[in-house]
Amino acid sequence: VWCQAQSSTRNYGPVFEEQPVHTLFPEGSTEEKVTLACRARASPPVTYRWKMNGTEIKMEPDSRYRLVAGDLVISNPVKAKDAGSYQCVASNSRGTVVSREASLRFGFLQEFSAEERDPVKITEGWGVMFACSPPPHYPGLSYRWLLNEFPNFIPADARRFVSQTTGNLYIAKTEASDLGNYSCFATSHIDFITKSVFSKFSRLSLAAEDARQYAPSIKARFPADTYALAGQMVTLECFAFGNPVPRIKWRKLDGSQSSKWIGSEPLLQIQDVGFEDEGTYECEAENIKGRDTYQGRIIIQAQPEWLKVITDTEADIGSNLRWSCAAAGKPRPAVRWLRDGQPLTSQNRIEVSGGELRFSKLVLEDSGMYQCVAENKHGTVYASAELTVQALAPDFRLNPVKRLIPAARSGKVIIPCQPRAAPKATVLWTKGTELLINSSRVTITTDGTLILQNISKSDEGKYTCFAENFMGKANSTGILSVRDATKITLAPSSADINVGENLTLQCHASHDPTMDLTFTWSLDDFPIDFDKSEGHYRRASV
Structure with a gap:
């Protein structure tokens, strides 16, 4: 008889439960701080450090940076000093892991230029475009146009179109009601903070009407190559001048229309875009005088996504170990390895080859936290595992x-x-x-x-x-x-009976007298349950 006492909790390396995410901080916000979250479980508990652009942040008493549990809190954030890439580092006696990188960027929207805008004169019935020329900003804006005064916004219809890519206003065929002053109204949306600015007005005047009809000419067009990430929504813009006002139609030249298409005429939107949506798209503008077409490609790419990850492993000292990880993505992700947060390269007994990590003749010092990192230009993913080398x-x-x-x-x-x-x-x-x-x-x-x-x-x-x-x-x-071996001395024999009749099957055996004998019956290799209440099998006493 022996007794073994063991602790109810074993030691293990850091495992992230919360990691920092990309953060957008609005310039001029009334918030006086920004928080990047980080939390890991481990035994013994972890200590935390943070890096900015690969350099460790020093947590000094009078610094604007401070740690709250594992979170990094930046007081009075300033774009010139604080914009960059941040990474949380969690460590204990078992090893170190690094979090995914998270960017801190600053959202802003400056004022339009104070310069007066030139007036526009066009023959009535012709098309016209007003350039928005938005001021410096980040991230993207939404656009509307004012006619004469706020809040008289120009409605979107078949004749008028505001590009949400450039902010430009297009009027396919001018009418007398279009006379007036035009201003581009740009709005920034960051979380719950909204800021809008508008340009100087530009006056539109019309020369004598030209009633002649003319064929469409596409003026607002999507790029020749539109790159999109799988899972996102893609929007293509197409708008044409013409008299009568042209109709816009969309088609995919190398495939059929998808059920994911959402359309109003100047726009083609594809929800939850996938690789099957890649191909060449055509916009056609048509009226009774003719047609104009434009073609461009949608090219689908994807962030890295794990196909195979590493897992915690216990291995004997002196043994060999092969770890592998694999990720999908477009472009194809590059794979690198970290040990305790530091880059790992081939050396002595360790061979690093893309998604494979091989150890020869493990030693105790190989124990630690390892991470496989897959990255392309669209993102990075981390897979972590602990290696414990045992000598017992x-x-x-x-x-x-x-x-x-x-x-x-x-x-x-x-x-x-x-x-x-x-x-x-x-x-x-x-x-x-x-x-x-x-x-x-x-x-x-x-x-x-x-x-x-x-x-x-x-x-x-x-x-x-x-x-x-x-x-x-x-x-x-x-x-x-x-x-003495147990032997069947009388085995059951085959029998033919009528349905509803009783049947007795016999089984006798010899055995060592010092041991108990138990009979077990089965039907088609499945044990018979004699205790089943509705069953019709019974053991016969001998």
């Missing part, structure tokens, strides 16, 4: 040799020897004081299992497994006793 003397306490080993006369017995050991132990077997070796009746397998065949009374006795590695040695003993 043989120990039978968890898995001793069976103490009492019954064996059937003339039969075969298998006696496992499975001590806990690292590296794997060398195993020897003895019977009493006799060293056992492989023979016609005795086999010792490569994993240390002892197999005895054609058992006889002389095989009774004490069998001891001796296990040894460079860390130490141990042994465990069991006692083999030989019994």
Whole structure:
């Protein structure tokens, strides 16, 4: 009998539960701080550090940076000093991991130029474009146009179109009602903060009407190549001048229209875009005088996504280990490795080759936290795992040799020897004081299992497994006793009966008198449950 006391919690390296995310901080915000979150579980608990653009941030008493648990709090953030890429570093005695990188960017929208805008004069019935020329800003803006005064916004219709890419206003065919002053109205949306600015007015005047009809001419067009990330929404713009006002139609030249298309005429929007949406798209503007077309490609790309990740691994000292990870993405992600937060390259016993990491003859110092990192221009993903290299003397306490080993006369017995050991132990077997070796009746397998065949009374006795590695040695003993084999002396025989009749099947057996005998019946290899209340099987008392 033995007793083993173990702690209810084992030590393990840091595992992120919360990581920083890309953050947009509006310039001029009334908020006086920005917080980048980071939290990891580990035993013992972690300590946290932060890096900005790859350089560790010093947490000095009078610094604007401070740690709150694992979070980084930046007081009075300033674009010139604080914009950049941030990374959380979590460490304990088991190792170190780094979080994904998160950018801190500053949103802003400056005022339009104070310069007066030139007036525009066009013949009534012709098309016209007003350039918005928005001021410097980040991120993107939404655009509307004012006619004469706020809030008289120009409605979007088949004749008028405001590009949300450039902010420009297009009027396909001018009318007398279009006379007036035009101003571009640009709005920035950052979280719950909205800021709008508008340009100087530009006056539109119309010359005498030209009633002639003319064929469409596409003026607002999408890029020749539109790159989009899988899962996003893609918007293509197309608008034409013409008299009568042209109709806009869309088609995919190398495939059929998708159910994901959302359309109003100047726009083609594709929700949750996928690789099947890649191809060439055509915009057609048509009226009774003719048609104009424009073509461009949608090219789908994708952020890295894990196909295979590494997992926590325990390995014996001196053994070899191969770890691999794989990620999908477009462009194809490049893969690199980190050990305790530092770049890992091929050296001595360690070989790094793309998504594979190979160790030869592990040593205790190889223990630590490892990360596989896959990245392309659209993003980066991290997979983390802990490697624990074990060195243990043989120990039978968890898995001793069976103490009492019954064996059937003339039969075969298998006696496992499975001590806990690292590296794997060398195993020897003895019977009493006799060293056992492989023979016609005795086999010792490569994993240390002892197999005895054609058992006889002389095989009774004490069998001891001796296990040894460079860390130490141990042994465990069991006692083999030989019994008469259990034999079926009367087996059930085949029978033909009518449905509803009773049938008795007999089974008799001989056995060693020192052992109890139990009969088990099965039907088509499935055990019969005699205790089932609605069953019609019964054991007959003999």
